[in-house]
Amino acid sequence: SSSSSRRLIIYVNGKARDTSNIHPQMTLLTYLREELGLTGSKLGCGEGGCGACTVMISRLEAAGGVVRHRSVNACLMPVCACHCSHVTTVEGIGNVHSMHKIQQRMVDLHGSQCGYCTPGIVMAIFANMVNGENMVEHMDGNLCRCTGYRPIWDAIKTLDPENSGCGGCSAVEKCASACGGTSSCNGGSSGGCSSGSTGCSSSSSVVTSSTSDKVQMYKDTSTEKSDAQQERLLQKIEYVLTHPENVAAMKGSLSVVDVGGKMEWVQPSSLQELLKIMNQSS
Numbered sequence: 001s002s003s004s005s006r007r008l009i010i011y012v013n014g015k016a017r018d019t020s021n022i023h024p025q026m027t028l029l030t031y032l033r034e035e036l037g038l039t040g041s042k043l044g045c046g047e048g049g050c051g052a053c054t055v056m057i058s059r060l061e062a063a064g065g066v067v068r069h070r071s072v073n074a075c076l077m078p079v080c081a082c083h084c085s086h087v088t089t090v091e092g093i094g095n096v097h098s099m100h101k102i103q104q105r106m107v108d109l110h111g112s113q114c115g116y117c118t119p120g121i122v123m124a125i126f127a128n129m130v131n132g133e134n135m136v137e138h139m140d141g142n143l144c145r146c147t148g149y150r151p152i153w154d155a156i157k158t159l160d161p162e163n164s165g166c167g168g169c170s171a172v173e174k175c176a177s178a179c180g181g182t183s184s185c186n187g188g189s190s191g192g193c194s195s196g197s198t199g200c201s202s203s204s205s206v207v208t209s210s211t212s213d214k215v216q217m218y219k220d221t222s223t224e225k226s227d228a229q230q231e232r233l234l235q236k237i238e239y240v241l242t243h244p245e246n247v248a249a250m251k252g253s254l255s256v257v258d259v260g261g262k263m264e265w266v267q268p269s270s271l272q273e274l275l276k277i278m279n280q281s282s
Contacts, residue, residue: 008022008256009083009084010079010082010084010085010086010087011240011241012086012089014092014233014236016240017036018035024256024258024263025078027078028072028074028075028077028079028081029053029075030079031079040089040090040091041055042117043075044075045075047075048073048075048076050143051117051120051124051141052116052143053075053120055074055088055123056087056088056123057069057070057072057077058085058087058088058241059084060084060246062250065242067241067242069127069130070127070131071123071141078265080267084246085241086241088126089119089123090119093122093126093233102122102155106122110151111147111152117145120142121142124141125155125156136157252269253267253268253269253270255267
């Protein structure tokens with residue numbers, strides 16, 4: 001039989017957090033900023049379109065017992081939906097004294113100007129990195145009005161093995177020099193030219209990043225310290241989510257009531273509980 005709990009269990013940046021002031025309608029972003037004082041995550045559009053509020057949610061899957069990570073828009077995510085989950089914010093992966101390599105690359109490669117969108121972009125990159133996904137292809141949920149994206153792309157390319165080059169070229173910006181040669185750059189197969197060998201030559205113009213040399217330099221830069229820092233965080237997440245207390249709480253139901261008792265968040269743990277709730281509200 002399942003047990004009922006009125007205590008919301010949520011972990012943020014490796015620690016169990018106080019949930020005594022949670023309101024059933026509170027979003028994760030409001031909880032992070034107003035209750036925990038973690039203001040790195042920003043409120044932009046409030047509609048899940050800009051990505052300034054991006055954080056990483058980690059959960060233990062009931063089937064298989066595997067911890068899964070994904071990026072979410074905290075402005076849309078109800079905090080009660082994070083029950084028995086771990087939330088990683090930009091403060092949790094690094095700070096000014098010990099920056100994560102993503103943060104450092106964004107600084108050095110000029111990927112941040114006004115900086116409002118930067119925490120969300122950093123966390124989107126981080127979640128993709130943890131999951132081993134192609135970072136460039138999964139960044140369409142983050143908007144930046146300042147940079148034009150080129151320096152952000154440069155920073156990502158130094159981190160993403162999927163984007164280490166273009167068809168054998170050392171950098172995407174330098175792919176034009178191989179057109180007409182043996183590399184299949186720009187998605188083409190005819191001498192490396194997407195428009196055919198007559199449509200491209202080594203002298204063709206190409207949009208070139210002013211930071212392409214730094215991109216190549218960073219590919220050979222050691223990041224053991226940052227990698228070890230990231231590994232410790234992931235191990236901590238694995239530990240708290242697989243702890244017997246958290247596993248037991250996952251099997252129980254959840255009920256969060258506001259102070260006035262006018263609204264309740266209910267998370268049933270079985271079909272029988274769900275049907276009971278439906279019958280009561282009908």
